[in-house]
Amino acid sequence: LLGTLAGYFGGWLDAVISRVMDMLLAFPQLLFIISLISVMPNNMLGLQGTGVRLLVMIIVIGFFGWPYIGRIVRGQVLSLREREYIEAARSLGAGRPYILRKELLPNLIAPITVYATLMIPTNILTEAALSFLGVGVKPPTASWGSMLSDAVTFYETDPTYMIIPGIAIFVTVLSFNLFGDGVRDALDPKGTR
Numbered sequence: 001l002l003g004t005l006a007g008y009f010g011g012w013l014d015a016v017i018s019r020v021m022d023m024l025l026a027f028p029q030l031l032f033i034i035s036l037i038s039v040m041p042n043n044m045l046g047l048q049g050t051g052v053r054l055l056v057m058i059i060v061i062g063f064f065g066w067p068y069i070g071r072i073v074r075g076q077v078l079s080l081r082e083r084e085y086i087e088a089a090r091s092l093g094a095g096r097p098y099i100l101r102k103e104l105l106p107n108l109i110a111p112i113t114v115y116a117t118l119m120i121p122t123n124i125l126t127e128a129a130l131s132f133l134g135v136g137v138k139p140p141t142a143s144w145g146s147m148l149s150d151a152v153t154f155y156e157t158d159p160t161y162m163i164i165p166g167i168a169i170f171v172t173v174l175s176f177n178l179f180g181d182g183v184r185d186a187l188d189p190k191g192t193r
């Protein structure tokens with residue numbers, strides 16, 4: 001939404017939203033999650049322990065993740081707003097809400113979908129890194145990162161404890177990356193590699 005508004009209206013609104021996106025992109029997300037989880041109470045909003053940690057991770061990853069997709073949407077809107085069909089809609093008397101909803105949004109669905117599928121592996125790796133460092137989910141909730149952390153003590157005697165979760169993370173991340181590429185190819189048949 002903010003990327004669309006910044007790209008379509010431009011001017012001071014674009015400048016403000018773009019600076020907020022730049023600030024959030026420069027912020028160290030992983031360190032913020034670590035420090036926030038370490039000071040959070042164990043009981044919050046009816047959640048306890050792992051539930052609180054999961055809620056904090058979801059909120060922080062979502063809050064710091066939107067600028068990536070916002071910049072892509074802004075760039076797409078900047079190019080789309082100069083197209084002929086937008087000018088035709090304006091000349092026929094279409095208002096800004098109509099143009100945003102009926103002309104721009106359908107053309108933004110493909111890039112948003114593709115980028116959302118490509119953000120999933122990044123979020124999986126973030127959760128695994130947090131669990132590896134000991135600030136993610138706690139047992140008995142399963143996490144590949146905590147499995148790797150526990151395997152550090154056993155890797156000399158039995159490396160399987162480290163190999164299996166490592167392969168699981170690798171295959172999952174690779175699968176989502178390939179899925180994102182497939183979605184991109186399906187939604188953009190004219191594009192070439």
